Amino acid sequence: MIWPWADDEVEVRRIQPYQAAKAYRCPGCQQDIPSGTGHVVAVPHASPDDRRHWHHGCWEHRDRRRPTGRRR
Numbered sequence: 001m002i003w004p005w006a007d008d009e010v011e012v013r014r015i016q017p018y019q020a021a022k023a024y025r026c027p028g029c030q031q032d033i034p035s036g037t038g039h040v041v042a043v044p045h046a047s048p049d050d051r052r053h054w055h056h057g058c059w060e061h062r063d064r065r066r067p068t069g070r071r072r
Helices: 056-060
Strands: 010-015 039-044 052-054
Touching: 039 056, 052 056
Parallel strands: none
Antiparallel strands: 010 039, 039 052
């Protein structure tokens, strides 16, 4: 599993395309999430600075994914 926090330990926020002002790298697939693309932000309650931006599909299937690459 590439996401060590349990679902009840994380706040999940849906980001609408008009809110996505920056590009991010998805930890699920290591592909870019371009600015202007709706996505999910997962914020661990215990460590808010470790928030990650995910593609919707990658977040939904995170328990079936293997770690890929490294964070940039």
